[in-house]
């Protein structure tokens with residue numbers, strides 16, 4: 106077999122040398138990013154103008170005045186105003202390997218040399234096939250029956266594809282069951298499943314959704330009874346009409362509320378008995394607990410019919426069992442994802458098949474302990490400053506001060522100005538959530554961020 110021309114290009118000494126030079130240049134410049142830096146006053150006017158123009162163009166302000174400069178180093182990122190900040194939200198869970206990751210530089214170079222910018226349904230490269238196979242391997246090694254994997258470019262599209270295969274699987278069904286306060290995306294259909302009225306103001310009802318309460322850790326037994334009763338009521342009211350239940354095993358946008366095995370199995374048993382498809386939306390949870398899939402963390406591998414993943418994978422996917430295989434024509438799209446996203450997904454999924462990220466003492470759980478121990482220490486020193494911590498693995502939350510939306514906003518803004526990027530989650534009480542870049546974050550980063558958090562909370566408590 107002769108080498109493909111693309112393989113010859115990949116191993117061309119000029120390419121290899123260019124790779125090394127680029128890696129070296131990145132390393133050299135990254136080494137200047139060593140901690141928080143305030144904005145450069147000389148850039149302030151131009152930066153404010155850029156933010157204002159962009160906000161106007163997109164018909165809505167940015168949550169933070171954040172425009173990246175294009176370089177970062179681990180959990181540090183440089184902004185176009187010259188400031189350097191700790192990124193403890195990772196684009197809401199996307200930049201799991203942090204900023205300026207050398208492995209992702211290499212996968213990006215491979216992608217740039219791989220002929221096209223975007224790969225699509227009609228024409229994709231062999232690396233798209235490898236990524237689908239990597240995801241299925243991970244899913245199967247958990248003992249699940251997931252056999253198919255359809256790739257796409259956003260979480261919302263992965264969830265739309267999930268809805269399609271589940272409705273097609275149960276002809277005549279028209280309803281979905283979901284958790285109260287869950288988040289599922291923002292398309293016309295998903296905005297109905299997402300239980301947040303503000304996200305569907307002015308939209309017509311496109312999908313009938315019945316909600317049940319999520320797990321209440323303060324009353325585990327009562328919580329099971331309450332949710333199963335609510336579920337039974339919906340199932341009895343609309344017999345045979347529910348195609349699926351959308352299950353976030355840890356409510357993400359809802360505030361990092363965590364369920365448990367007993368609670369979930371009680372619900373899943375009910376769903377199975379009524380032929381309602383079990384759909385785990387793992388777009389935020391994938392890769393962030395003690396196992397690659399959160400359904401493994403909760404020991405639920407035998408249950409899912411459909412699982413969606415996204416965010417840290419860079420591209421998104423809908424995995425499903427053989428029974429849910431769609432008829433030809435149901436799933437298709439111009440874009441699978443960008444070549445660089447597909448190449449990066451390959452790197453990230455390879456990392457996930459190694460043991461050091463997972464398990465009770467894997468990096469996810471170690472980082473969790475490092476952060477939560479410090480949050481607990483803050484709350485012991487100043488009980489009025491925070492409640493919590495909450496969450497699991499690399500999904501960590503706290504309720505600051507009175508837990509009002511206004512206070513959370515104020516704390517987040519001050520944190521941002523002091524060099525830490527986090528984000529809100531939930532409502533009544535509102536929380537601050539963190540999605541740290543686990544494989545690259547250091548104990549020193551965590552110490553500094555928690556120190557900044559404590560001083561910010563103290564400052565915000567005073568006014």
Ligand SMILES: Cc1ncc(COP(=O)(O)O)c(C=O)c1O
Nearest residue numbers: 259260261288289290357388389
């Ligand atoms: C659980 C969950 N589902 C779906 C989505 C939608 O993903 P995307 O924003 O990529 O469309 C998100 C995004 O935050 C999510 O957290």
